[in-house]
Amino acid sequence: MATDSPKAPAPRAYEAVLNSIEEELRSGEIKLGDQLPGERALAERHGLSRASVRDAIRILDVLGVVRTSTGSGPNAGAVVISRPAAGIAAALRLHVATRQLSVAEIVQTRIMLETGAAEAAVIDPDDDAAREVLGEAAELLARMDDPALNRLEFHALDARFHVLLSSLAGNAVVEAMMESLRLAISDYVAGSVRSDEAWEPLARVLRGHHHAILDAVAAGEGAKASRLLREHIEWFYAETSASGAE
Amino acid sequence: MATDSPKAPAPRAYEAVLNSIEEELRSGEIKLGDQLPGERALAERHGLSRASVRDAIRILDVLGVVRTSTGSGPNAGAVVISRPAAGIAAALRLHVATRQLSVAEIVQTRIMLETGAAEAAVIDPDDDAAREVLGEAAELLARMDDPALNRLEFHALDARFHVLLSSLAGNAVVEAMMESLRLAISDYVAGSVRSDEAWEPLARVLRGHHHAILDAVAAGEGAKASRLLREHIEWFYAETSASGAE
Numbered sequence: 001m002a003t004d005s006p007k008a009p010a011p012r013a014y015e016a017v018l019n020s021i022e023e024e025l026r027s028g029e030i031k032l033g034d035q036l037p038g039e040r041a042l043a044e045r046h047g048l049s050r051a052s053v054r055d056a057i058r059i060l061d062v063l064g065v066v067r068t069s070t071g072s073g074p075n076a077g078a079v080v081i082s083r084p085a086a087g088i089a090a091a092l093r094l095h096v097a098t099r100q101l102s103v104a105e106i107v108q109t110r111i112m113l114e115t116g117a118a119e120a121a122v123i124d125p126d127d128d129a130a131r132e133v134l135g136e137a138a139e140l141l142a143r144m145d146d147p148a149l150n151r152l153e154f155h156a157l158d159a160r161f162h163v164l165l166s167s168l169a170g171n172a173v174v175e176a177m178m179e180s181l182r183l184a185i186s187d188y189v190a191g192s193v194r195s196d197e198a199w200e201p202l203a204r205v206l207r208g209h210h211h212a213i214l215d216a217v218a219a220g221e222g223a224k225a226s227r228l229l230r231e232h233i234e235w236f237y238a239e240t241s242a243s244g245a246e
Numbered sequence: 247m248a249t250d251s252p253k254a255p256a257p258r259a260y261e262a263v264l265n266s267i268e269e270e271l272r273s274g275e276i277k278l279g280d281q282l283p284g285e286r287a288l289a290e291r292h293g294l295s296r297a298s299v300r301d302a303i304r305i306l307d308v309l310g311v312v313r314t315s316t317g318s319g320p321n322a323g324a325v326v327i328s329r330p331a332a333g334i335a336a337a338l339r340l341h342v343a344t345r346q347l348s349v350a351e352i353v354q355t356r357i358m359l360e361t362g363a364a365e366a367a368v369i370d371p372d373d374d375a376a377r378e379v380l381g382e383a384a385e386l387l388a389r390m391d392d393p394a395l396n397r398l399e400f401h402a403l404d405a406r407f408h409v410l411l412s413s414l415a416g417n418a419v420v421e422a423m424m425e426s427l428r429l430a431i432s433d434y435v436a437g438s439v440r441s442d443e444a445w446e447p448l449a450r451v452l453r454g455h456h457h458a459i460l461d462a463v464a465a466g467e468g469a470k471a472s473r474l475l476r477e478h479i480e481w482f483y484a485e486t487s488a489s490g491a492e
Contacts (some may be wrong), residue, residue, distance in 0.1 A: 060340070109359070
């Protein structure tokens with residue numbers, strides 16, 4: 001059915017298993033929460049070695065498509081989950097490591113997605129889900145306003161704040177990509193500020209930005225929120241890449 | 247060095263190999279084009295079974311980080327490459343199959359990235375690389391103007407045109423994500439138009455859009471190119487999801 005890509009290398013044995021599981025997911029034969037058949041059953045069905053089946057399951061695990069419990073024996077099937085961010089992040093992080101993808105490129109991509117999400121966000125004050133997200137975002141900001149909060153905790157809450165805002169667009173692909181970009185550069189962000197003395201003035205500016213962004217989002221001012229987000233991310237990146245180069 | 251994510255499940259044996267290869271890529275100890283040590287050497291270095299090392303290599307292969315040649319024996323090391331789009335696409339496609347990610351979400355994400363890339367594109371008419379990309383894009387459009395071109399060829403050239411334009415932003419993360427989104431929905435696009443009769447009028451409109459977009463890009467009118475791209479993608483998606491529902 002599917003046409004072969006001309007660039008694809010020779011197919012591997014495990015690809016047959018991946019393709020058939022993808023097909024069964026598409027057709028709805030396998031659903032979220034289902035247990036895959038055991039290794040032996042899959043191997044028999046595809047006429048493959050159990051080692052090839054194991055390869056396929058490991059790959060699905062890394063891509064965030066199934067969860068396997070270690071030590072559950074070769075016949076305990078993997079359970080279908082869906083953690084797209086995990087799979088995309090695994091790919092992104094390794095390619096950042098090969099230096100084919102740079103932090104600057106990831107930051108620019110993050111800006112495109114976050115500003116796009118802010119513009120696409122629909123804030124209906126009568127919608128309980130949106131109100132809940134806004135309330136949660138306000139709570140995160142309140143916690144970040146505490147001057148006693150340490151830097152790593154601030155970064156973690158900061159990241160949650162951004163992912164939460166982008167969730168208002170209701171687009172799981174954007175959320176997964178945002179989360180994966182964040183994971184891909186979280187070491188960079190945490191390592192970009194050397195000392196608490198350097199951090200304090202930055203944190204003050206970030207707090208101000210965050211409140212202004214949330215106010216714009218809550219008021220349904222998508223274009224303004226988008227502009228503030230762009231300025232905020234560009235500002236932080238410029239500040240930290242300068243201090244990182246010292 | 248790296249902090250553990252609180253959400254991470256119990257670590258698997260192969261993760262030690264992945265982490266150490268990621269570390270060596272980051273430090274520059276392993277570079278693009280290098281051959282990884284053989285299975286036996288990696289197994290000894292990490293105190294792991296060769297099966298676990300093999301798992302890790304397979305995963306790196308799927309993520310587009312190494313290329314292994316089938317039948318080259320267990321001691322022939324994998325070669326480090328970098329095909330980020332392949333790895334991200336593998337994750338995206340499977341999650342689309344689990345129905346946790348929808349085609350509509352992918353289309354919206356594509357719009358964010360393509361319009362962002364159009365706005366970020368820098369077109370310097372004295373820059374040979376940019377001139378070459380524009381020339382190549384014009385050539386793709388000339389080929390798509392041929393009314394004898396069949397639908398699948400049109401879709402393939404169309405996809406190349408869009409990825410090529412987004413490459414003008416010079417952002418490899420955006421390019422990789424664009425390519426992966428395209429791969430994730432290429433079956434959908436190819437299957438969305440049922441007959442040649444239905445296709446012909448669509449193709450005429452698409453040709454007009456494409457020329458107008460390329461003209462705006464070539465003139466350095468990023469905002470206009472961005473608006474035309476959004477309208478173009480939204481139009482095609484609306485047309486084809488309506489006809490697909492018949």
